[in-house]
Amino acid sequence: MGSKQASALYDEADLRRADSLAREIFSDVANKWALLIIETLGDRTLRFSELRDQVEGISHKMLTQNLRMLERNGLAERTVHPTVPPRVEYTLTGPGRALRATVDLICDWTHEHLSHIESARHRFDT
Amino acid sequence: MGSKQASALYDEADLRRADSLAREIFSDVANKWALLIIETLGDRTLRFSELRDQVEGISHKMLTQNLRMLERNGLAERTVHPTVPPRVEYTLTGPGRALRATVDLICDWTHEHLSHIESARHRFDT
DNA sequence: CTGTATCCCATTGGATACTG
């Protein structure tokens, strides 16, 4: 029973670690800018400045910050071309593209329910 | 051409309005707490206090704030039982449940890629 | 129990300037 209990405790600790990691990833990813960048990248390869232009309303700072985060989590890949001026390109990795598929679904959902939401808002705001 | 142009302009204005609404909804929904609440509700009906207990780490304030937002957008329904003490229950609406399905996918994605992300992080942090 | 309001600190995020 001693070893069994130890093993059970170990498994629980392991699960807790995985859960807290999952939580962390969820927090990283479940934010407006990260999702918009992922959606904008799609299956293309874009330069920093192209992303800044295409992700409506994002600031220089938020873009770099979120790109670093995506890179750190292995969702986007950063390629530096050692030219002058420098040319840096970003593209989604396999896991990044997998996530993108789910973001696509959220976008679809949004457009499908536009009118439901609009009228719900109208009702609520009165 | 005049009427055609006018019609085209009208359509564009319409699209811009829809886009900005979609943007707004996306911003509302693409945040950690909203998604965690949706995921926790699932297809159940939960009281305010049950939600506060089950959504790990959420504060009183964030919970009410996000519940109001979900209600306003017609994603969650609020039922007040006029007892004393009051009993208020929340449940997802049809559109809310549809969104929940996509959140489920994000959760699946997270767990599927835990190890990829963990090792990507390790590589990056060195 | 649920909800609103307030205070207050921590974090977010924009604007700008500077480096390679």
Add this chain to the structure above:
DNA sequence: CAGTATCCAATGGGATACAG
């Protein structure tokens, strides 16, 4: 062009108190 750093305003979000 891409990235970092800094400053500062705005928002987020926790703790607490109070009302219904």
